Amino acid sequence: MSETKWNIILKIYRQKENEAPHYSEYKMEVDPDEYVLDAVERVWAFMDRSLCFRHACHHSTCGACGMRVNGVEKLTCITYIRDVTQDGATLKVEPLRNFPVISDLAVDMGSLYCRMDSVGARPVLPVTEAEIENPSNKWNPEDAKYIRLSDCIECGLCISACPSAATSSGYLGPAVLAGAQANGLKHDPALLELVDSEDGVWRCHSAFECTAVCPSFVDPARRIMNLRTQIVSERLSRLFRRKS
Amino acid sequence: METQRNRPSPSKFWSWFFPVGRQTGGWAYVLNRVTALGLTFYLYLHLIILSKLAQGPSAYDDFLAFIHNPVYTFGELLVVAAAFLHGFNGIRIVLTTFGVSVTRQKQLFYGLMFIAIIIILIFGIRMFTA
Ligand code: SF4
Numbered sequence: 111m112s113e114t115k116w117n118i119i120l121k122i123y124r125q126k127e128n129e130a131p132h133y134s135e136y137k138m139e140v141d142p143d144e145y146v147l148d149a150v151e152r153v154w155a156f157m158d159r160s161l162c163f164r165h166a167c168h169h170s171t172c173g174a175c176g177m178r179v180n181g182v183e184k185l186t187c188i189t190y191i192r193d194v195t196q197d198g199a200t201l202k203v204e205p206l207r208n209f210p211v212i213s214d215l216a217v218d219m220g221s222l223y224c225r226m227d228s229v230g231a232r233p234v235l236p237v238t239e240a241e242i243e244n245p246s247n248k249w250n251p252e253d254a255k256y257i258r259l260s261d262c263i264e265c266g267l268c269i270s271a272c273p274s275a276a277t278s279s280g281y282l283g284p285a286v287l288a289g290a291q292a293n294g295l296k297h298d299p300a301l302l303e304l305v306d307s308e309d310g311v312w313r314c315h316s317a318f319e320c321t322a323v324c325p326s327f328v329d330p331a332r333r334i335m336n337l338r339t340q341i342v343s344e345r346l347s348r349l350f351r352r353k354s
Numbered sequence: 355m356e357t358q359r360n361r362p363s364p365s366k367f368w369s370w371f372f373p374v375g376r377q378t379g380g381w382a383y384v385l386n387r388v389t390a391l392g393l394t395f396y397l398y399l400h401l402i403i404l405s406k407l408a409q410g411p412s413a414y415d416d417f418l419a420f421i422h423n424p425v426y427t428f429g430e431l432l433v434v435a436a437a438f439l440h441g442f443n444g445i446r447i448v449l450t451t452f453g454v455s456v457t458r459q460k461q462l463f464y465g466l467m468f469i470a471i472i473i474i475l476i477f478g479i480r481m482f483t484a
Binding site for chain 2: 125131178180181182183205206207208209210211217271273275276277278279281315316317318319321322329331332335336338339342
């Protein structure tokens with residue numbers, strides 16, 4: 111925390127049931143080294159108890175506090191005010207796109223959770239499968255008994271940022287396809303029909319926005335591309351198996 | 355309880371062109387859509403122009419003489435530009451789809467666009483000096 115204080119206007123998207131959406135503005139003094147979620151919480155605590163938003167862990171593990179900050183998807187519990195606005199400026203906070211708004215900043219993430227289940231996305235993995243930070247060749251086979259939380263925290267930022275997800279409600283979306291890729295088609299061949307479909311990997315048109323906003327190093331775009339390669343090789347091997 | 359407004363819908367295609375917060379890949383996505391729309395529009399225009407042939411060779415020759423001016427040449431250059439930008443952007447998509455340069459897709463995009471712009475410039479110089 112710093113001694114510096116900034117005066118900002120927090121402009122928050124508001125929408126209750128059957129109400130037209132509008133923005134409420136709150137003038138407030140903030141420490142620029144606070145997080146955006148701290149400012150939103152202060153509005154609720156001291157200015158407007160009707161403000162509705164989701165949050166839980168405050169350390170980027172639960173994935174509940176995803177919002178759009180000045181138009182960009184952010185996990186607000188780890189987004190410094192200093193990084194997204196300046197003294198005297200307006201900071202706009204809106205709900206995630208592509209999920210129905212329940213109230214104000216709270217959206218219904220049910221579709222994401224159900225789809226993660228449908229591809230068998232695992233909340234914990236053997237440490238030996240941790241791809242990015244520790245390539246598999248660094249592990250001994252016996253290390254597979256140790257498990258770690260999977261990288262994806264199901265925050266939905268990638269689905270909000272994806273332009274293809276904006277126009278297709280059936281699209282599985284980056285996080286779900288990344289979950290399928292982490293399982294692998296060899297490990298779970300039943301996934302092939304689900305992901306090799308119009309609303310599967312082929313709906314992605316390579317905007318790479320998912321990877322740009324993902325706060326948890328899942329790199330969903332890379333995983334989607336890898337899943338495409340897995341699909342092509344699985345289809346080819348099935349074709350040759352049938353012919354021989 | 356929940357509102358419909360924020361749900362995905364085909365009518366939200368305009369959001370493909372919304373510029374705030376876009377990363378390089380997002381701009382590549384926008385470029386691909388804009389050039390695809392331009393090329394589709396040109397395809398129909400081209401068919402309409404070809405239909406002039408049905409009115410006989412002299413009608414077609416008259417039309418060719420009519421469009422022989424810098425404004426139409428610039429229009430043709432736009433078509434050439436759209437074709438090369440779209441085509442080279444497509445190469446980025448094919449390469450990344452097969453795992454090539456996925457983690458360097460930004461550099462791949464800039465490199466391919468650089469080549470496309472050089473080719474467009476060469477076409478432009480030749481079209482306006484011919
Ligand atoms: S892939 Fe990344 S952005 Fe998408 S839900 Fe998982 S953690 Fe969030």
